Amino acid sequence: MANYDNFEIEDFLQDDSFIDWIFHENAESNAFWTTFLSDHPEKRTLIEKARAILISINVKPHDDQLSDAEINLRVKLIQDQAFRQVPDKQAPIVKIYQRQWFKTAAVFLVFISIGFVAYQILTKQDNRITQDVLNKLVKISNTSKKSKFVQMNDGSLAVLTPGSEMEFPSTFKGKERNVYLRGEAFFEVHKDHEHPFLVHSQNMITRVLGTSFTVKAFKNAAEFKVIVNTGKVWVYDQKTKPTAEKKDVVIVLTPNQQVTYNRNVLQFKKDTLMHPLLLSKEVADKELNFTNIPFSTVISKLNVAYGIQIEYNKQKLGDLRITALLAEHPLNEKVELICRAVNAKYRFADGRIIIEEDASTNK
Amino acid sequence: MEDSELWDLFRAGNQLAYTQLVNKHYKPLFNYGRRFCQDREFLMDCIQEVFYELWNRKEKISSTPSVKWYLFKAVRLRIFRDQAKWTKNEEITDEYNFLVEFNIESKIINDLEINDLSVKVKNILNALPPRQQEIMYLRFYEGLTLNQISEIMGITNQSLRNLLQKSYKSFRAEWISLLVFLPYLKFI
Incomplete structure (x- = not known):
């Protein structure tokens, strides 16, 4: 251990065993520093000052803070994924409500729900995501080799390609209809001007009122794509929330146009398809x-x-x-x-x- | 309930304990990861995968002296590993950014002398290179021990100590210049 007799404040601030004592007190370090202080009473002020500085070191919060609602949603997603029932042949079948954890969990949930509702009423903020939390999310994963047909309760449809998965509330509530997509899906969105339909693919958001389009957003792909069949579609990065003044951050797509979102440079590139899509109006009318x-x-x-x-x-x-x-x-x-x-x-x-x-x- | 108790309950398959652990550690993990991971969705995917794997491997996991340390290590590893997969074609470098701005809680400091000192400490911390700032973040803000930090960052204890020595050297250099110039600055 260093010779502390000649230490000044700045020396203490650089001494690992001193810092460890401040942050991780234990019997051994306590004993050492108590003895040291009784031997060197003149160092007490120095040590107290050094300590004050060390414990006052803080960090400015990152610009990107998670809201409580977002955390709740994420925790919920983790729970859903972890506790997804995998049939276990060996385990004796005990009805879920007879299990101890369920009873405990049920009681707990009631409390949490009351707290949550109270919190909602009191704060009434950011209810977009929380509403989806209250509203059970349905998760559909397509592990088969064929595309899956998915219906949502607002009448919107999706065709989910193999290797993709999507999540959406069993009933859409609130101002927006939020759908979360990993992979590729074709959407036919039921028209509802009051309730925009938003497809979230990592930080890319595709917003429509009622149209048909395809989103390709595979997790490991360098590029995401949105291709429009009918109607008008908005695409933007969730970090640049569109406002009336900042319309230019939104890419507006019309039929037979596509946008490519490069995830490395976070840039959108828009272009028009060489051949009109089969499901665009002009072709569909014929075909x-x-x-x-x-x-x-x-x-x-x-x-x-x-x-x-x-x-x-x-x-x-x-x-x-x-x-x-x-x-x-x-x-x-x-x-x-x-x-x-x-x-x-x-x-x-x-x-x-x-x-x-x-x-x-x-x- | 203490982390270690929750941890043992979770290892025994208790879903509530698991959920509480997720709830408690999600935000610190996000706040830490966000400092070197630019893609927030990717980060959240990584955190989710760490927790998911934890649940699936719960029978094989041993008890740990610090749950926080365990999770920080797992998430950091996952981010760097998965990021490497993405950028396969690009040149692999050891460099990364660690975005942090150190602050001094002035509420605690009311003495003028230590106020001056703490401003210096802050300036020095904010001038360190990313790796050393990460060490300081884990040490002063997250209160982890040096051994835990070296394991989280995947470096040996010796290289951690070398890095610390470097930091202290810049401390010293800075200190001298500050001590020499600061008194004069006050009179200007």
């Missing part, structure tokens, strides 16, 4: 309005347009001819219309679209 066309052709056109695979009985339904104007309808209505035309039923199961002949009418 998706059918007059006396075999059912199988209609299905394959839809499959190509949406990148999905509609399941149906080809032998029984394939050759039936139908007439249907589908261009202007969202995917679920398209399916409904063609089913009506051939007297079939459809159902959505686990992201798949299945068309079956109606057993009752066949007999």
Whole structure:
């Protein structure tokens, strides 16, 4: 240990064992410094000053602070991910409400909820994310090899490509409809001018009122993309929240345009597609309005347009001819219309679209 | 409840204890990571993955003297490892930024002499290079021990001490110049 007899304040400020004593008191260091002080009473003021300086060292908070609501949301996401029920064959089946932790957790939750609601009422701030917390988030991961069809409660639809996942509240509440996407999805958003629909992909936000577009935002990709089929879409970085004065930070896209967001340099690049998209209005009017066309052709056109695979009985339904104007309808209505035309039923199961002949009418 | 108790409960599979740990440490981890990670979403992904892995490996994890230290180490490692994956094609350098601005809580300081001194300490801290600032951040702000800091930063105890010596050297140099010039400045 150093010879402390000639120490000045600045020497103490650079002495590791002195600093350790200030920050991590323990019996050993206490004993040493108590003895030292009784041997060198003249050093007491020096040591007290050095101590005052050390404990007053603080750090200016980073510009980017998490709000409590954001933390709550993140904690919730971690919980959801960790506690996702994985069926365990060996474990005896105990009903969830009989488990001790559940009872404890239930009581706890009631308290937390009361506190949370009270906090909400008292503060009434930033209720965008908190509302999504109160409102259970539905998480859909597509680990299969086919695109999944996803319906949201506002009537909006998404086609989620393999290897992607998205989260959204079971019921949209509040001013905005917030959806979180990792990977790629095509969206057909139900029009609602009062409630903008926002797709969050890391810090890129795609904001629409009611249109169709694709977002590509795979976690490890250097570039994110947004491609517009119909309507108008806004894309921006969440750090630069658009305001009336700062409109230029927002990229506005119209049909058959795309924006590429380079994540390394945080820059947007906008360009127009060489070939119009199949689901853009001009092409859809030609391609998706059918007059006396075999059912199988209609299905394959839809499959190509949406990148999905509609399941149906080809032998029984394939050759039936139908007439249907589908261009202007969202995917679920398209399916409904063609089913009506051939007297079939459809159902959505686990992201798949299945068309079956109606057993009752066949007999 | 103490961290160590929560930690043991969590290792036994207690979901509430786990949630409390996440709740308690999320913000300090974010505040620390944000200083060298520019992408906040990526950072939050890293923190989430650390916690997720923790839950999945809970049977294999041993007890720890400091939960905070354990988590800081895990998150820092994850950020640097995943960042490297992204920037595979780019030149790998040892350099990184650590954005921090040290402050002195003036409430505690009311003595004029130590007030002057503390301003000097602040200036010196703010002039250190990133690596040394990270050490100071962990030491003075997060109150971690030198051993814990060297493990978090993935450097040997010896190189940590060398870095500290460097800091102290700049302390000394700064100090002398300040001691020489400051008294005169007051009279100007």
